[in-house]
Amino acid sequence: MTGLALHVQGLVAGYTPEVDILRGIDIQVRRGEIVTVLGPNGAGKSTLIKAIAGLVPVRAGHVELFDEDITGVPTHLMTRRGLAYVPQTDNIFARLSIEENLQMGAYVEPDRTELKRRATRIYAVFPHLRERRRQAAGTLSGGERQMVAIGRALMAEPRLIMLDEPSAGLSPKMVGMVFAKLRDIREMGITILLVEQNAKAALAISDSACILAEGRDRIHGAARSLLDDPEVGALYLGMRGAAS
Numbered sequence: 001m002t003g004l005a006l007h008v009q010g011l012v013a014g015y016t017p018e019v020d021i022l023r024g025i026d027i028q029v030r031r032g033e034i035v036t037v038l039g040p041n042g043a044g045k046s047t048l049i050k051a052i053a054g055l056v057p058v059r060a061g062h063v064e065l066f067d068e069d070i071t072g073v074p075t076h077l078m079t080r081r082g083l084a085y086v087p088q089t090d091n092i093f094a095r096l097s098i099e100e101n102l103q104m105g106a107y108v109e110p111d112r113t114e115l116k117r118r119a120t121r122i123y124a125v126f127p128h129l130r131e132r133r134r135q136a137a138g139t140l141s142g143g144e145r146q147m148v149a150i151g152r153a154l155m156a157e158p159r160l161i162m163l164d165e166p167s168a169g170l171s172p173k174m175v176g177m178v179f180a181k182l183r184d185i186r187e188m189g190i191t192i193l194l195v196e197q198n199a200k201a202a203l204a205i206s207d208s209a210c211i212l213a214e215g216r217d218r219i220h221g222a223a224r225s226l227l228d229d230p231e232v233g234a235l236y237l238g239m240r241g242a243a244s
């Protein structure tokens with residue numbers, strides 16, 4: 001018993017048997033925290049999330065979710081274990097309305113009253129989506145789509161939600177909006193594992209972070225200390241000079 005929300009130990013994983021993309025990853029996420037995984041393109045950030053979610057074969061190591069071993073559990077069973085995953089792209093049904101997208105997030109839930117209750121909870125976080133609930137998701141802005149994708153994942157009432165670059169392609173203003181929502185979601189008691197390129201914005205809302213490079217976790221630290229470390233900033237986060 002570790003009491004952790006997520007405990008990844010010695011994770012080795014890859015898409016084909018010949019090539020290990022993740023070469024021994026250790027990550028700990030405490031309950032109620034926001035933890036960010038940073039790193040350059042191709043470092044293995046998305047692969048890490050996918051391996052945790054059961055979408056990439058794990059060759060060695062363990063993944064524990066709230067002290068339960070979920071290593072190798074098929075993706076469709078992860079939802080029941082309390083894990084939600086918002087992929088970077090293609091994360092909404094463009095032709096369906098916002099409301100229908102949300103319902104798809106809890107398609108195993110047959111009780112309509114319960115579905116309504118969950119949707120109401122999500123609209124409280126995203127009032128903007130309630131106003132447009134009959135609108136096709138494909139007609140929304142990038143930021144709004146991201147909120148639909150997050151809302152859909154929340155419909156399954158996860159205990160831990162993993163998001164792959166929710167800020168990708170968004171304007172700075174929208175990044176701020178989406179990240180503020182992540183804080184609200186954390187306030188709901190949901191633990192968050194975030195993968196990001198936007199180091200500054202992500203660290204600003206995170207408790208701690210880990211930097212991946214070439215399939216290994218290189219640096220762990222409190223978000224604040226990583227943000228303030230000019231060497232880390234320059235080497236890994238693409239921030240030239242001091243992290244001002």
Ligand SMILES: Nc1ncnc2c1ncn2[C@@H]1O[C@H](COP(=O)(O)OP(=O)(O)OP(=O)(O)O)[C@@H](O)[C@H]1O
Pocket residue numbers: 015016021039040041042043044045046047048197
């Ligand atoms: N479906 C796939 N099949 C085979 N190799 C893949 C696949 N997806 C990614 N890879 C490889 O795995 C490595 C890590 O990719 P990954 O997508 O995890 O990186 P990332 O850190 O998420 O990068 P980015 O910041 O660009 O999203 C890369 O070398 C990539 O070519």
Ligand SMILES: [Mg+2]
Pocket residue numbers: 045046047088164
């Ligand atoms: Mg990626």
